Amino acid sequence: MNRQTVTDPQKKNTNRIVAGVCIAFFGGMIGMAYAAVPLYAMFCEATGYGGTVKRATxxxxxxxxxxDITIRFDANTSGVPWQFEPVARSVTIKIGETAQAHYSATNKFVRATTGRATFNVQPELAGSYFNKVECFCFTxxxxxPGETLDMPVVFYVDPDIVNAPELKDLKTITLSYTMFPVEKNEKTKPVASTVPAEGTSNKVSHTEGSLGG
Structure with missing residues (x-):
């Protein structure tokens, strides 16, 4: 029985197809890897998974x-030369009440620097019930040099938290931010500092009226 002979052009064509499939596969895997980080962050923010604060609708x-429930505020830096801290360490509010807290950031470096904050809450299960209305995170x-910025966060605790067996007796939630350095690029614009008017207070306050989104 005669065997069909595969010509050199046929071999080259087959090799090209195999190479193209491999390149497409690996390119797709790399694309998925890069997309995984923002998609995971969006998932955590939407669900409160892993102690990530849930974005309020x-x-x-x-x-x-x-x-009443007490909200404690925590601040950390990781590589950014800033003094970053909450203006008040805690506030006690009613469950379901919308409240506003303030963080303060001061650049201690001799040049302009850029930072970006991530956040979570403890205990982690409370992340599904801690809703942020306004936040400086991921921005x-x-x-x-020497500039100070007031950074507000507006939030409330979902009343459904009392229906969760593990959280029904919870008295305190800790909101924690960590500020990381970001390399400055052409798209990053300096943010003007917020200077409170004379006689006003920077303390944590309960919000009244309409809130910015």
Missing amino acids: QQYADRVLDR DTTLK
């Missing part, structure tokens, strides 16, 4: 309970 809870912020 509305500015206020549907009800406010006659029950590149550039400070000039």
Whole structure:
């Protein structure tokens, strides 16, 4: 029985197809790897997974309970030459009440530097019920040498937290931010510092009226 002879052009064509499939496969894997990080961050922010604060779809809870809960504020830096700290260490609010807290950041370096904050809450299970309305997280912020910026965060605790068996007796939630350095590029613009008017207070305050998104 005669065997069909494969010619050199046929071999070259087959090799090209195999090479093309391999390149497409590896290119797709690399693309998925790069996309995984932002997609995972979006998933955590939408669900509260891993202690990530949940992004609120509305500015206020549907009800406010006659029950207090204390929110503690924590701040850390990782490589960025800033003094970064909460203006007040804690606040006690009603569950379901929308409140506002302030963080302060000061650039201690001799040149302008850019930072970006990530955040989570403890205990981790509370992340599904801690809703941020306004936040400076995941936003590149550039400070000039010696410049100080007021960084507000607006939030509320979902009243449904009292229906979670593991959290029904929870008295305290800790909101923690970590500021990381970001290499400055052409798209990053300096952010003007917020200087409070004379006689005003930077302390944590409960919000009244409409809140910015």
